[in-house]
Amino acid sequence: MAIRLGDVAPDFTAETTEGEIRFHEWKGQGWAVLFSHPKDFTPVCTTELGHVARIKREFDKRDCKVIGLSVDPLASHRDWSRDIAETQGIAPNFPMIADADRKVAGLYDMIHPNASDTMTVRTIFVVGPDHRVKLMITYPASTGRNFDEVLRVIDSLQLTAKYSVATPANWKDGGDVIVAPALTDDEAKARFPKGFRTQKPYLRVTPQPNR
Numbered sequence: 001m002a003i004r005l006g007d008v009a010p011d012f013t014a015e016t017t018e019g020e021i022r023f024h025e026w027k028g029q030g031w032a033v034l035f036s037h038p039k040d041f042t043p044v045c046t047t048e049l050g051h052v053a054r055i056k057r058e059f060d061k062r063d064c065k066v067i068g069l070s071v072d073p074l075a076s077h078r079d080w081s082r083d084i085a086e087t088q089g090i091a092p093n094f095p096m097i098a099d100a101d102r103k104v105a106g107l108y109d110m111i112h113p114n115a116s117d118t119m120t121v122r123t124i125f126v127v128g129p130d131h132r133v134k135l136m137i138t139y140p141a142s143t144g145r146n147f148d149e150v151l152r153v154i155d156s157l158q159l160t161a162k163y164s165v166a167t168p169a170n171w172k173d174g175g176d177v178i179v180a181p182a183l184t185d186d187e188a189k190a191r192f193p194k195g196f197r198t199q200k201p202y203l204r205v206t207p208q209p210n211r
Contacts, residue, residue: 002109005136009034009127010107016067016095017077024131026095031064031158033150034125036110040072040080044122044144049096050088051147062154064126066094071105074098124150126157163209164191174211179204 011024037045077096085091105111126135134157156167164180179188196206
């Protein structure tokens with residue numbers, strides 16, 4: 001069955017380049033990004049894993065772990081890591097799941113037969129502290145992922161989980177946000193001492209509350 005937003009992310013035990021993990025235990029009470037790549041030793045994935053390694057500190061700042069996956073075996077992952085280090089200037093500094101039996105790929109519906117019946121699609125899951133899926137993005141094999149967008153969404157998810165706000169189109173951390181429609185004006189005044197601008201009764205804008 002396909003995973004939907006709000007579902008509990010399936011737990012699993014798997015071998016990784018950093019040893020055996022149980023996903024929920026490894027993730028702990030923080031956030032996690034689980035992302036699959038179609039195959040080891042492929043060009044787009046090589047650039048992606050190098051980029052994630054370079055910006056891993058940005059995920060760390062957000063209390064968010066990252067973990068990769070493909071259906072290749074552990075030895076292949078380790079050999080490929082050397083290529084990534086050579087071509088991208090940095091080796092993966094996060095675990096990569098060896099899913100040769102496709103167990104995790106099956107749990108997360110990562111193999112789409114109309115794209116390929118053997119390789120995982122290029123997909124991303126963001127999982128929150130409650131182990132529930134907060135974001136899913138799937139890319140075609142030919143298109144590298146925008147991990148700046150993943151960080152932007154995590155910023156939004158973490159902000160909106162704490163405050164009664166939503167983030168507008170193209171929002172970035174530090175920008176104005178939207179007051180939740182469920183709040184009355186009086187409630188909004190109490191919660192947002194910086195005030196808000198009413199553009200329409202259903203569209204009220206306020207400065208980001210944690211800034």
